[in-house]
Amino acid sequence: MQASFFPSRTVSLYMARMLLTRTFAIIVLLVLVLQTLDALSESGRILAHPGNGQDDVWRYISLRAPGIAQQFLPFSVLGAALFTMSTLNHNSEVIALKAAGLSAHQVLAPLIAASMIVAAVSFGFNELVAVPATATLDEWKKVEYGPLPVDHGDRLNVWVRDGDDLVNVEQVRGRGDKARLTNVTVFYRAHGTLASIITAPSAVHEGGGWRIPGGTQFDIATSRLVRIGSRIVAPGVRPDQVTLASVDADGETFGELRAAIHDLADAGRPTKALEGSLWHKLAAPISCILMPLLASVAAFGLARSGRLLLRAVIGMALGFAYFVADSFALAMGNLGAYPPLLAAWAPFLLFLLIGELVLIRTEE
Template identity: 25%
Template sequence: MPSGFNFSQPSFRLKSRLPFHLSVLDRYIASQLASPFLFGVAAFSSILVSVGALFDLIRKMTDAGLPLSIAFKVFFFQVPEFISLSFPMATLLSTLMVYSRLSTDSELIALRSAGISVYRLIAPAIVLSLFVSALTFGFNESIVPAAKYQASLTLDSALKQDKPTFQQNNIVYQQYRDAKQSDGSRTQALERIFYAKQFDGKQMRNLTVLDFSQDGVNQIVTANRATWNANSNAWDFFNGTIYVVAADGSYRNILKFEQQQIQLSRTPLDLASRQPDEGEMNIQQIQDYLKLVLQSGDEKLATKLRLRIQQKIAFPFICLVFGLTGATLGTRPRRGGKGTSFAISIVIIFVYYLLSFVCDSFGQLEILSPISGAWLPTIAGLLAGTFLLWRSGK
């Protein structure tokens, strides 16, 4: 008789002060899953950190003279990103290892002989997977973006390679207003188009503004440069010309100026001053950035940002997919120990990330919608895991 259970108990229920009852089966499997999960987090984090950060930092220390103290600081800030990536992998490894061991030791056979279904047996793994999914989402929203940003900032500052926090060329912004139609309905009407050829971090250069704010009288403003005046909450244009255009397309007036203050939105400056890495922002920050991008008319970047938002939501649920798949595969009789489980985990992880890479590429190319590109790997994995569970339960 397997030593893992005491079958003298008439029931797998245990009295508890909790508002729900935990069975002996749940407590036993949960305790078995904890250690392999922590081992998986440590193992996969170490591998990912070595490949994704450590080797690059060592190269920067030898080639670019990065100080050792700065390298340790950057390394510390980069670790949370790789820990979050290891959570789904550790879920897969722990469920596969534990259920494979229970199957090898014939404990699953004994439990199923007692009338416990395979669906009930993997319930603790599903609960663990959902918990890790929530943990992964919280980790990626609250810790990883800030840590990744600090790592980039520290590294660039140490190497004196400060990345410009602005878009250098071709800043385009379209401003709209609510307009009332003849039938009483309201629609969005184009009010202004703002274009600047270059931004050096302090001032815009070679600007053109097309103004359609007044019916029948449109203006064209050109200037060599412009700066944002925070005190007046307006733009100071220098060395430019204002063309007033009549409704029939003829020039009504031409005004040259050395300096002219014009009341325009500062959104173009916000758009030019912010070009961050999506990995350094949480979902809310990406959504705010997306609003600016939509105003600029850059649909390609907008599609990419929509894809990143969906990926940030979809990624934590891969913990559920991996937990379901690992537990189901583990219930099948198999020879081999931890080495076999680790090898199977690597294959499943490789297939998932290969599919994710393909879907991400298709999403950016607009072959797939942002929702499809982000969720397809997770949905495909969930369907595959459900099918395997159904086969095991027959």
Template identity: 30%
Template sequence: MSFLVQTLSRYFFRRYMVTFASYCLAILFLIFLVDFNESGRRLSVSEDYTVALGLLISLLRVPTVLQALIPFVVLIASIATLLQLNRKYELVVTRAAGVSAWQFLAPLIAANLLIGALSITALNTFAAYALQTAESIVVERNLGSRQTDSGAPWLRQRTAEGDTVLGARATSDGGTRLSDATFFLFDKDQRIRERLEAESAVLGDGVWELTGVKRIRRSEPVESLDSATVPTNLKAEFVGESLTSAETVPFFELGGKIATAKSFGLPATSYEMQFHRLLAQPALLAAMTLIAAMVSLKFVRFGQSLTAILGGILAGFVLYVVSELIQAFANAGTIPPVVAAWLPVVVASALGTTVLLHKEDG
């Protein structure tokens, strides 16, 4: 029996990995097409935009999007694999040989744990650096809005000349290079004395160096300047911690980012959320296997393949929505990031295990 289980395990493992790779390639191609179309629509207004540049930016963004979609790819691949095995009566023969559902699900769970481990190490590291490169291209070519979110957060700095509030539509180089930057300069009475809009801004030694500047003052015409400087006492490390997106930080560097942010007195919620979400991903993929089995094994008895597929996709979608809602609460500081990351995994695993125990073991 032991030899039979080992042989079947290798066979099911291989079948699942082939199916997963096929779906992964299809999803990659779809992500690329959608992203290229959306990026082209948004960035083509720039004179520096070319089709080749758009292709490069989309290729660099694909790994980040894929990592976010891996749980859904795993869910669909698991459902497809189990349905294929059912359709060819391979699971029927396996059960007749005395192999339990838990034994033939073990190779799929092991495969997804492996995929999860590779996702948070190799894929995440590559995706983070690729996204950094994509953002740098957008900023350096001044192509438009940031690729990862609606805009960078605003920062306030205090100097002898008064306070300055600054923000940008895009950042790169750890937040020290800004694109479409805006600076609001206040006087000592906390009234806005002027506004500077720059095509780009780079953090230098004690100053922000602005290029392509429009100076706007009250009751005065707009003044165009080739360059300008704004005094600052901000350090590159502080700016980087404030403006860097958690998605552009590799998994193994998140711990250092969290410690550095806390040492500056900055909120580290986004870094902590990213760290625990990545850490929980292997367990989440294993839970997706249980959800897939929960809806796919029913096909043996009732032959409802379409119902199984729709049920599995719906279950995955509900899990995704719940995860996003919990993450929103975590970002607002309502619940700890570790709870927000692991609670959906625990609930999905408990639900899948309970249903399978009821169906398979009575």
């Protein structure tokens, strides 16, 4: 038996290079095909806007391609692993490695190490390229491929929790301490029961709360409506809480999404779906590491048995089953049926065990 977990340096580099080159070739092919189909279906909407032309179509392609590459990179690793292992098996190279005393896990070690590199590159690519491109594309779609508006920080119909009380703002203009609230309604509650309601035409941030110039207060117990003067309301509400907009997880980096979740939680808004998406930003790249294990069924077993194609199909089926389970778990997490950690990591752990079981059962 080899003392090292990896085969020799030459064999390890040979196998890793096979996986990496095939992964790159498959992802380029997938992006070309899928981007062509996507551009054909979307070009009519892009050109329908007055003034748009060929440059805008190419701009759409440049913004859409990173998202496609990020989404289908694990598929590419799966296909590359199947091609690599089928080739090694067909050429009896796996038999030679096992005859040298290597275990099945030692044979797979270079491929798993190479997939770790792919996972790291995938995470970095998503944070630096795919996320900004997706965020810009989403904003462009909202204006039907017209000129992108300047974001002045205006927000509509914002709800914020201040302890047991609720605050509703019809419109928020500006950011930070310069934020100005229009049509403010504060619902004061005592032990979960509505006690009184204050309404004011505006509010500005002052000190530790929001100063209203005056308004009305309706007392629930006495059913009396009285006019009130200037006062501070919602002392526990920070300016960043009322300027929070709806968060698109695909358009936020890991750090930005984590900060947004913290702010939303402080504002009393639901964050379970976003927490699942946050963890999935880690689980999705790491799933690349799982692909060689799921595809290992194509590496072991005698090629001359005539079942190499069947083994490759089984490996492909296992890989696609993982992606189906991953999408299902993430959807359940968005609905609140699964806890965020379970939604993001359960499919990975489940198919890790399935891959190990298949590897042990198929090794001959």
